[in-house]
Amino acid sequence: METTAIEWIVIVLVSAVKMGTPILFGTLGGVISERAGVINLGMEGLMLIGALTSFVVKLYTGSTILAVSAAAFVAGAATFLHALVCISMRASQIASGLALTMFGTGVSGLLGDSLTGKTVAPLMDIKLPILSSIPLIGKIFFMQDALVYFSYISVAVIWYLLFYTRIGLNIRSMGEAPEVCDSIGLSVMKYRYAAVIIGGMMVGIGGAYFPMVLTSFWVDNLTAGRGWIAVALVIFAFWHPGKAMFGAYLFGAAISLQLRLQLIDIKISPYFLAMFPFILTIIALIIATIRNNKKKIAVMPASLGEAFFRGEKH
Amino acid sequence: MKVFRLHLLLIVAVILAFTGTTVFGKDIKDLKAAFIYVGPIGDGGWTYSHDLGRKHLEKLGVTTSYIESVPETDSIRVIRNFARQNYDIIFTTSFGYIDSTLTVASEFPEAVFMHCSGFKTAENVGTYFGRIYQAKFLTGIVAGYMTKSNIIGVIGSHPIPEIIRHINAFTLGVRSVNPDAKVKVIWVNAWFDPSKEGAAADSLMDDGADIVSITTDSAAALKAAEKRGKYAIGNDSDMTLYAPSAHLASAVLNWGVYYEYIAKQVAAGTWKTSKDWWGIESGITDIVGFGDMVTADIREKVNKKKEEIIAEKYFVFQGPFNKQDGSPAVKEGEKLTDDQIWSIDYFVEGVVGSLPKS
């Protein structure tokens, strides 16, 4: 069975999209949260919570829509803890995020204990009419499953919301200058809570992608560190949903290539392939920061990581 | 390497039956056994299979305790803590515990330490493993009969001798009934990463494989095969439930029989250090869970081969067979020794895939 080079690349990219989608949801969640000034290092824990919730709901109801909604809801509820501790109670966002990862790993491991050997039906791919007949692009992007399509919509909606609406401007301002927002009468608390929890819900959906599409079952620690990759990709994406998409697929391609290069006997160390995206991110961040320093525009949310309390100077 | 065979087992069992365990030492119910696991019990594979063994001991009345998800780098404290609490036997169930087990054992000469999949022993440290490669060979026979494309995929975790041995045994099984078939190997370069294992299965099937076999723990590859209407073979525990329509068979480990044997030895005071490598005749490993698509004819042929292995008329690594590059590995009428099987670092002919240079 001979495949041409182009066919081979298409196959790699199809699987890059699949492997990249859970990371994309996670990264989008991180983008929303961090745009409002709150870092979430708890993504790995949230993904596990989302994955387990969706699996259990699908197992008992058979409905993917219910399963994914439940994953979003429960992950959002868990993120509330993070929001409470680091927005209201002013604790370190970084320490609180680490606590959230421990909590999520623990709670999912404990409650998922009895599910060994159970499976759900995987989500099947749907060919989109017209779009799927575009050469190359059609096969890569438009012969995927419903959750992948949902991720496209999410990227578009979040992009639009963040950059073309009043609400988006307000959210971004929370991450840049919360004092100013407060002085013009916007509630920093409300916006930050909303952004962090919605972000957490997206991460939960990313977790749901594992049992819904990639594995069809639950095991302890199912996400195997993808949440941490999403944490890094938020930066890679420069807090932008469009670039998040590119980053997530790049990472998906790195996984896919690690596997498929072995079959055509091209030897690249998998460990270098694994570290490549991170080296690229650091270089990109440095270049962008230097360039933007000259133009005097911020490359990242200026108040990222800082708690805000009314009437206090930092 | 000293190996216990069935008859030896029987003799021991008979002696025990006549003398009664309480005459020599304590009753098995007075024993305390500890287990140290490298992964969570919920991994559905390696640790799960050991925990089934622990539960078997519990049923016999042995007091057991365990700690799961103990990283190799933290194992010395955990093993020591069990030893301090006067556990009679401590089972350390990952290769990476090798030196921490020996270190703690030297500090606590009274306790018995059993290290799984290792090779270093001491006066109070024994090692043990099951010859699951025999079951792998038998699953290879099933795959050899069932493949239509003559391409069979195998997913490997990391290229260590244990995994290489299993891939070789599987390939020898395939080629013993279907010399034209090829076995393609993909390394996921991770100990545990279910979604990546699923993607690896997809890569293999894209490359023409119609059967996927795994050396990893999760059933992700089986689900991927089921989704495409292809076949798959499970590892460590019976994976039928995960993908009933794709599951040809699983090569499994039943630690319970071995743990019971060791517990009785320790209770009777007759335990001596050894390197135990039990085979399919003891029941520690087996091929189970044949799918409906595996015809009675094939099952019969597999069972016949199993009987030959038990009767020591057939050895998995018996000559003649070649290395991957076609150079002879073992000549007609010869076979690999246990030490050679244990530390095998090359692929046999029929495997397509590469090993890192060492």
Added chain:
Amino acid sequence: MIHIFFEKRLYSSGFIRIAITICAIIFALLAGGVFLYTIGVNPFSAYSNVCSQIFTNKWGIEDLLLKMSPLMLTGISVALAAKMRLWNIGADGQFYMGACAATWVALTFGGSGNSLMLLPLMFLAGVTAGALWIFIPAFFKAHFNVNDIITTLLMNYIAISLVDYFLFGSWRDPNSLNFPITALFPPAAALPMIKNINLHIGFLIGIFIILLIYFFLEKSRFGIYVNIVGNNPNAAQYSGVNKKRLIILIMMISGAIAGLAGVIELTGVHHRLQQNISLGYGYTGIIVTWLSRAHPLGVIFNAFFMAFIFVGGEIMQMSAGIPVAMIYLFQGIILFSVLGSDVFAEYKLKIKKTA
């Protein structure tokens, strides 16, 4: 409508802080107790069992101090940077690189004659590697204000892949069936033990480094600069401090300490390089720093506290058969509770009714 808000306390004493932390721990123990009760474990006997096993025999304490040793060093590493309002999220990566460089020394020179020099060389290599691993983030932070949280975090991922590359490549021990572990180091590469206790001297090194940093920050002229820059970045330029150089220097010291933690763990406990040589010690160091408000002496106490949570969790697993997931859950709850409580040390909760 009811408004709930925080009002800053006029003064916040150490006493209030300690009292509140204790309340938070009690709250967490109660919350965790509810979870224990639901899985059929009596929380009171589980807790008393943990305390009796740790504090009534020599072993429990030894275990605790052993686990505490790396946490003190990663904690002080992160805390030193935090004094300058710098974030070293990369202590884990520096830990790995410290261990990695020391391993290179041991594998290269371990076989040759001069065994007296081996251990010092390993320490030198590890400390240097830790400092160098943070150099890129430090340099670009100082000169171009490239975000340090992010660059140091990303360096962790690279460090772990790099260690994997060596472990699965040329460093594999042929005598260990090509398993990804290096050969055992010669005895000359082992850290000496403290007399009569089963504990390596890394523990004492940790205490010493923390005291050193404490006096450096409190008593030296240099430490005063650090405090000036940390408290008010803008004031620095009037005091004649070269802020850029100070940032690079402090971050590299921070990296060096994390690298030192790696060497100590390697030479004191493992005597060979393997995967997971850091069990998230760099990240736990961040928690230690936050809980101690970057105060060096607080680092000792909180490293002890974190070690207690880990060791206590193990004892619960061992004696009551509680699954490891329960332990993670427990640790998460305790952390949330202690982190959340901190606010009450500086603020009062006020409830007001408004029309």
